[in-house]
Amino acid sequence: MIIIMKPDATKEQIGLVAEKLKKHGFGVHLSPGAERTVIGAIGDKSAIQLESIQMMPGVSEIVPIRKPYKLVSREFQKADTIVELAGGVRIGAGQKIAVMAGPCSVEGEREFMEAAEAVKQAGANVLRGGAFKPRTSPYAFQGLGEQGLKFMAKARERTGLPFVTEVMDTRDVELVAKYADMLQIGARNMANFNLLKEVGKTKKPILLKRGPGSTIQEWLMSAEYVLSEGNKQVVLCERGIRTFETATRNTLDLNAVPVVKKLTHLPIIVDPSHGTGEWDLVPAMARAGLAAGADGLMIEVHPRPDEAMSDGAQSLKPDTFQKLMAELKAVAAAVGRRL
Amino acid sequence: MIIIMKPDATKEQIGLVAEKLKKHGFGVHLSPGAERTVIGAIGDKSAIQLESIQMMPGVSEIVPIRKPYKLVSREFQKADTIVELAGGVRIGAGQKIAVMAGPCSVEGEREFMEAAEAVKQAGANVLRGGAFKPRTSPYAFQGLGEQGLKFMAKARERTGLPFVTEVMDTRDVELVAKYADMLQIGARNMANFNLLKEVGKTKKPILLKRGPGSTIQEWLMSAEYVLSEGNKQVVLCERGIRTFETATRNTLDLNAVPVVKKLTHLPIIVDPSHGTGEWDLVPAMARAGLAAGADGLMIEVHPRPDEAMSDGAQSLKPDTFQKLMAELKAVAAAVGRRL
Amino acid sequence: MIIIMKPDATKEQIGLVAEKLKKHGFGVHLSPGAERTVIGAIGDKSAIQLESIQMMPGVSEIVPIRKPYKLVSREFQKADTIVELAGGVRIGAGQKIAVMAGPCSVEGEREFMEAAEAVKQAGANVLRGGAFKPRTSPYAFQGLGEQGLKFMAKARERTGLPFVTEVMDTRDVELVAKYADMLQIGARNMANFNLLKEVGKTKKPILLKRGPGSTIQEWLMSAEYVLSEGNKQVVLCERGIRTFETATRNTLDLNAVPVVKKLTHLPIIVDPSHGTGEWDLVPAMARAGLAAGADGLMIEVHPRPDEAMSDGAQSLKPDTFQKLMAELKAVAAAVGRRL
């Protein structure tokens, strides 16, 4: 890291900073300038609290020159990670585009089966559905719990498609992992570090949604939590951030796709349903997501959105979804991918 | 709620919406206008999925006319809630200003005791310290766990001051509640609904921090989760939101103070340490928080900030804190409160 | 509009609101409910200050049911507007994709000519370049002024391509209009209403960039200013908004493309250069913009970005641009457009 001293820092102050850095094992290079001195410190940043330097007299600013994450970084691993799900689904660079589709909540066995068959027929290769639902209101439908997991397992049996579902509580990780092919960490839990550690201890592929108030760097730090526990099967999912714009429920940040591709070897998919909150914006943003380079999409599909127990307004009907799949096929081909 | 129909909605479409509302127990009033029809629906909104109406043909927009929260609202309870902690500390309108102070993390018995005695001497009436720490990096100090709770309990014994500390995991609620006088839900866990339910089942006072990406309405909905489990002893804590401004770590949103006072009967305190991220901005924003009408403050104080294991840059030294307390006394008096 | 009264509004208060509305020519419908009364008011909203109703005793909330803009709205004009530039370039739905390319600033005659020929050869159909530059620093290069306009006019002569350039000052509108084929209102001037009126009085096509801190609705209101002066040749340009994310210079908001297509008949193009601020993110976001449905792109191209006097870091070299054009051709075809 670089420590920039104040213009009026004294020699003694500079000396104390250099000394402290050396004491913690850093190699230290002084660059005395006409206006101010700059100190280069080479070593393991985690060996020291940055604040303890920041607060020393004469210090103006500290500039870290290494990223705070390690295992998830491109510098650590150049080759793209490919995440493998049951049923032969492979997610990542160069692979077939993953399309995860289904209703927001699992509402009943018959309803979910109907949705599962519809999305399979349209060409989706992963089922999605919620058994444990994080709802803003304590009075809203909270999901069917284990019963929902069972219905999804049945649909998997029938369709042959693996399924992804959210886990919200450290106490439920074992239970959800027993049924699901992929564990989703929802946007609200992106920084629930204990939950990240817990899913990091499983062998299941993880779908890590970006928190709506989180930077890309914080998102990668959350992925680092999972990898640091030994689980390297992580797929990132951009699903919209919080901005001042109210025309859409969230602002789907597609810029994250090429940025993430530069910074990490992990795959990234895009969720235009939560990202926009309105079904009639979903097709445009799904196409755009693929064109930006995403490795997959997560799309809410419901046989009768006007009867959905959650997120109906952003769900596609099966026929709209089928039409979209045809469009996506063309866009995927245009960017050298296939659906 | 109000359902606004599109200008070209047909009579039949209007009829179908009205019928569906009646079927769910709503009283329905049609207001046919020159340009479009407006439907007033009086009844229990939770009886129906808004989306199921939203998606009906001819519907343009739905306007809820009631707040989504109930128990926390001023309309439900006009009188200000006073939250009582051990040691006779009462937090809320008209009470003595609560000042919760101490280091970010509990780092050791001796260190915490030193801090506790310093803040007590300066006039703080609640101790704060972290035993379970949510850290962005998996490689950073994660807190002392139960050992940290024990150190805080000892400091309480010595100083007579109750203490507040964060609980991050549903599995730890019982443990933390065994020691602490007040359970803190940290900003990152504001929408961890299972955790909210769990602390709602305890009898302990709760300190609910606002999520940095959360609206005031969402924050109140999180409080509703706690109250809906039977625990009405909730204090809100504004600690800064995420904005584009980078001059401060967060943007402490003091506007939230008078807004919250209008919307709810719950007390609100302000955390200028996390809110700004820089110790030399803390005094100004602490004074401003009181002048805005806050019922208390949470301030990080560390005997040697440059040795702190977390958040040193935003911690006050004991002497700066003592000086600040004198200033706060004057501001509190100016707005009819006392410290 | 809908006026929602407070639950405890008295009959007299309701009567006074109704009376005031009638006095201003509104048709009034009362919907007395179990809990509160709702008043529907049909008429010309501009006949009254909303605040004058908002502040009457007993009033809880006012809900406008019409958009604040008129001439730009899809409801006012269903058919897509096609904007025509010199040289036979037509911008809008169903037309060939417009690609406006060139350096950020016009730096000299030779330099601009070189860039113009390069982008023409790659297939761009409109030249772009800045003669009047809005720079954050008063000490930075401010543009060549009229000299720059002359250089662009020469390049137009040579290449046959029309050019677009920014006008920043009401006093310069006449001058810039004398040379340019299209007048650009820059992001910082989106709400410079006098400037909008001034360009609205010209017959020139206008390129209206979105302000980085502006909602889509405010952007459309700015377009309304231009149309209300009689100039209907307006193209919108999404160029990124201000968010908390720092990985990109701005957050290019592609959601705006389908939203704008719903709300207005005006064409929309996307500027991935300013939208991301980094040249290596430009290709992905350019492709995504087309896939989202944009009618065109604005891309910064500089023969030697490392010598550019502004925005070099976000400029493509001619060969990268040429490669991108081939990719864009494929994406355009995939969504039923041509380049």
Place this chain on the structure above:
Amino acid sequence: MIIIMKPDATKEQIGLVAEKLKKHGFGVHLSPGAERTVIGAIGDKSAIQLESIQMMPGVSEIVPIRKPYKLVSREFQKADTIVELAGGVRIGAGQKIAVMAGPCSVEGEREFMEAAEAVKQAGANVLRGGAFKPRTSPYAFQGLGEQGLKFMAKARERTGLPFVTEVMDTRDVELVAKYADMLQIGARNMANFNLLKEVGKTKKPILLKRGPGSTIQEWLMSAEYVLSEGNKQVVLCERGIRTFETATRNTLDLNAVPVVKKLTHLPIIVDPSHGTGEWDLVPAMARAGLAAGADGLMIEVHPRPDEAMSDGAQSLKPDTFQKLMAELKAVAAAVGRRL
């Protein structure tokens, strides 16, 4: 500045960067580290385009170590600037708190006089009112123009108080300066650089509002435009920024007060009326603004807010204003100032 090279930068690349810097007059210091080389460059940053270095092969990042502004910085001038208005009003550190009050728009002679006398009686020392109004809608009241300036001049004569009013167009600067005691640059024009230059050429004190989408650094750069033209009489005005929070019209960012005090010698005042958009939040935020250290306040007061032609909802009635002034007197005293 500091140039951080990539870990795999070659010796040749490092040499080329150093050479280029030297050619532009920089003193260059190399710090070869175990992992990467860091180059310190001492000299006049404006002598070179940062991008031209940024884009050289092997360069990872550039860290400026000097602020981009100069004349406005505390480092350039340590002593607080005091801005003097006609009538003996002095604004700045240690001075009497400036209270600028009056209606949003000047609506008529009688109306403005009434407001002026009311705010004077309550203790305001500067009048405010708009003659040229930037309105979101082209169909809304746009102000009385010169007639409005004349009414304000009459009110000045009657009350003895100087007045501040907005100028929106470079073509109007001379006219407005003929009448007004202080020229206001509105939030929407904060980055209208030509307007900034134009007011910088006058001798009038300038009130520079912060743009709602602008960082503090950009705001100070706008002030630098004014100072660089020779006009040092600039007062900054915080009036709320754009965030995701919708409970208030803007998010009044009081953190800006202590931050600005650190970075610049210019005075800063706070506008809680625009900052919150709701009259009943104004008193709390006005008090908080003073407690945070502001040198003044700008408050909208209207004799009959429900008849105001703009911003009625955020205007105080004279009696509420009078009550607030008493509260402010107490808060000012508590922080060592006087009203």
